[in-house]
Structures are given as C-alpha cells and as structure tokens.
Amino acid sequence: MSPQRKIAVLGGGAWGTALAANSRRAGHEVTLYARNADTVAEINGARTNSRYLGDVVLPDGIRASTDAAEVLDRADIVLAVIPAQSLGGALKELRPAVPVEAPVVLCAKGIERTTGRRMSEVARDSLPEHRIGILSGPSFAADVARGLPTAVTVATEDESVAASLARALSGPAFRCYSSVDVTGVELGGAIKNVLAIAAGASTGRGFGASAQAALITRGFAELRRLGKAVGARAETIMGLSGLGDLMLTCSSPQSRNYSYGLALGRGEDLSGRPLAEGVATAPIASELCERLSVKAPIIDATAALLDGKITIDEAVEALLRRPLKSED
Ligand SMILES: NC(=O)C1=CN([C@@H]2O[C@H](COP(=O)(O)OP(=O)(O)OC[C@H]3O[C@@H](n4cnc5c(N)ncnc54)[C@H](O)[C@@H]3O)[C@@H](O)[C@H]2O)C=CC1
Numbered sequence: 041m042s043p044q045r046k047i048a049v050l051g052g053g054a055w056g057t058a059l060a061a062n063s064r065r066a067g068h069e070v071t072l073y074a075r076n077a078d079t080v081a082e083i084n085g086a087r088t089n090s091r092y093l094g095d096v097v098l099p100d101g102i103r104a105s106t107d108a109a110e111v112l113d114r115a116d117i118v119l120a121v122i123p124a125q126s127l128g129g130a131l132k133e134l135r136p137a138v139p140v141e142a143p144v145v146l147c148a149k150g151i152e153r154t155t156g157r158r159m160s161e162v163a164r165d166s167l168p169e170h171r172i173g174i175l176s177g178p179s180f181a182a183d184v185a186r187g188l189p190t191a192v193t194v195a196t197e198d199e200s201v202a203a204s205l206a207r208a209l210s211g212p213a214f215r216c217y218s219s220v221d222v223t224g225v226e227l228g229g230a231i232k233n234v235l236a237i238a239a240g241a242s243t244g245r246g247f248g249a250s251a252q253a254a255l256i257t258r259g260f261a262e263l264r265r266l267g268k269a270v271g272a273r274a275e276t277i278m279g280l281s282g283l284g285d286l287m288l289t290c291s292s293p294q295s296r297n298y299s300y301g302l303a304l305g306r307g308e309d310l311s312g313r314p315l316a317e318g319v320a321t322a323p324i325a326s327e328l329c330e331r332l333s334v335k336a337p338i339i340d341a342t343a344a345l346l347d348g349k350i351t352i353d354e355a356v357e358a359l360l361r362r363p364l365k366s367e368d
C-alpha cells in the first residue's frame with residue numbers, strides 16, 4: 041500500500057463518490073467537494089449518495105463539504121470528477137484553492153463542445169501551473185463504489201508522476217496501470233461514449249446483435265484513425281481506456297450512453313435522462329474528424345442522428361450503402 045496522502049475529490053456525482061470510496065479503501069485521507077448540501081449531509085451522515093449510487097454504503101471517513109477551499113486545503117492529489125462540458129469553468133473558479141504541488145487528475149470523458157479541446161487541454165488552460173493527469177478505463181461507478189474488481193489507466197506526461205499516481209490510486213480491488221500517453225487515454229474515453237450511443241440506438245431499433253458488433257468494430261476503426269491523427273499511441277487505443285472501455289460501454293445497459301442510445305432507438309422520451317457525455321461530444325468529435333480528414337462515418341451518423349437530421353433507419357442504410365472497400 042502507498043503512503044497515506046490527502047486526496048481531494050471535486051464532484052459529488054456517481055463517479056466522484058465512487059472514486060472517493062476507492063481512495064478511502066486504499067488508505068488515504070479523503071475529502072469530497074459537492075455543490076449540493078443534501079448530498080454532502082447524506083455522505084457525511086448515512087454514508088450513502090442515494091441520488092447517484094442507490095443504497096451502496098461508502099467506507100467510513102470520507103469528509104464531504106460544499107466548501108471547495110476546505111476540501112482542497114493541503115491536498116496531495118486532486119481528482120477532478122466534474123462533467124466534461126463544465127470542467128473548464130469549474131477549474132478556473134477553483135484555481136486559487138488548488139495547491140500547485142498537487143497533480144490534478146481529470147476523470148471526465150468528453151471533448152469540450154464549444155472549443156474541440158480534450159480534457160487535458162481544457163485543464164491546462166484553467167490550471168496552467170499544475171501537473172495534469174487523466175484517469176480513464178472500463179469502470180462503472182456502481183461497481184467501483186461496491187469495491188468490485190476494476191482496472192483503469194492513469195496517464196501524465198511525466199512517467200514517474202504517472203507511476204506514483206497509479207500506486208496511490210490503486211486499491212484492494214482497483215488496479216491502475218500507468219501511461220505517459222495523455223492524449224490516447226483521454227481520446228478513448230471521449231469517443232467510446234459516442235460509439236455507445238450508436239450501438240444502443242441500433243439495438244434499441246431492433247437491428248440485432250450482429251449489427252451491434254459491426255458498429256463496435258467499425259467504430260473502433262474510427263477511434264484508431266482519429267488516435268493516429270492526434271498522436272495517440274496505438275497500444276493505448278488497444279488498451280483499457282480505448283478498446284476496454286468501448287467494449288464495456290457498448291454492451292451494458294448500465295452505461296448511460298448506451299441506455300441513451302437504446303431509448304433513442306426505441307423512440308422513447310429523452311428528456312430528464314442521466315448524464316450521457318456522448319451527446320455533447322458527438323457533434324464536436326465529428327467536426328474534429330472532418331478537420332483532420334479522418335473518415336468517421338459512424339461518428340458522423342451519430343452526430344446527425346442526435347441532431348435530428350437523419351433517422352436511425354436512414355443512418356444505417358447510408359452506412360451499408362457506402363462503397364465497398366478493404367478492411368482497415
Ligand atoms: N459514472 C460512471 O460510471 C463514470 C463516469 N465517468 C465520467 O465522470 C464524469 C462525471 O460523471 P458522473 O459523476 O458519473 O456524473 P453525475 O451526473 O453522476 O454527477 C456529476 C456531478 O458533477 C457535479 N457538477 C456539475 N457541474 C459542476 C461544477 N461546475 N462544479 C462542481 N460540481 C459540478 C454535479 O452536481 C454532479 O454531482 C463524466 O465525464 C463521466 O463520463 C467516468 C467513468 C465512470
């Protein structure tokens with residue numbers, strides 16, 4: 041076990057709470073910042089976060105607060121678990137309270153809709169003096185909060201910082217691999233959400249398991265091409281944060297993105313659903329592919345579908361009618 045550190049978690053949703061539970065099980069002092077006073081009271085009192093994690097009981101000793109400065113005071117490691125589209129603004133606001141020595145590990149999966157920036161680019165702008173890391177991989181919050189076995193990747197540009205973060209964040213059932221490929225790790229997490237919406241929509245519409253497998257595999261080819269274009273390592277795209285997370289997210293209704301796609305495919309009402317990061321990431325991922333001349337028909341079709349420009353039937357028909365080509 042690594043020496044005890046103080047870990048400050050920013051964000052009191054499903055993933056922030058699950059990572060706080062994991063950090064506590066790994067033996068650290070853990071504080072958690074949530075904006076909602078009821079959430080804070082529930083975590084500190086009943087040791088639950090029922091809105092996001094049902095009846096899962098959290099380990100003893102997590103101290104939640106609505107006071108970000110108190111949570112961040114003397115932190116050795118900061119886990120930023122704020123949704124992708126809010127991350128930049130939140131970090132800018134919190135900047136004076138974030139200790140400069142503490143690496144800031146970003147745990148959101150998305151691309152900023154208005155700028156096309158990946159999470160590390162967003163954070164470097166908001167926190168220019170801090171070391172920035174990414175944590176990503178196949179990991180449902182409910183599984184991690186319950187202490188079920190999980191493996192993820194933690195990346196920073198500095199190899200020794202990545203290794204030290206992986207040691208610190210690994211817990212009894214949570215295994216962190218380290219990486220220096222920040223771009224690759226964050227890209228996989230963002231794109232798999234878009235592809236999960238596509239897979240869910242196809243299945244929800246009744247196109248069957250073969251179509252779903254084809255979408256996942258050809259979607260993965262798009263991720264590989266995009267990864268190459270932005271300088272990600274092929275091994276990373278093949279790893280936990282790429283292929284691993286794609287497999288998980290595209291195959292389980294536990295995923296909010298896959299479930300969003302399922303509901304879309306079934307023609308259900310989409311209002312008031314839980315966070316599905318792929319909805320905001322799809323259009324900007326499609327734009328990014330176009331800008332980089334990366335062929336990404338599934339990402340493009342998902343963006344068009346979400347925008348109401350085409351129906352699922354039209355999207356699938358257009359994908360099937362593309363000129364035949366060699367498999368690459
Ligand atoms: N839930 C999961 O299984 C996993 C989620 N993630 C990623 O983690 C990120 C967060 O997801 P969840 O925690 O699951 O979402 P969630 O919807 O459960 O919670 C989001 C939390 O962020 C808070 N928040 C929003 N804007 C904020 C701001 N400006 N300042 C402070 N707090 C703010 C909300 O109040 C809420 O408590 C997403 O990017 C998601 O893709 C990654 C791995 C697993």
Ligand SMILES: O=C(CO)COP(=O)(O)O
Pocket residue numbers: 149177178179180181233236285288289294295296297298315316317
């Ligand atoms: O990122 C996740 C699993 O690794 C969680 O996926 P959803 O956000 O689709 O629930």
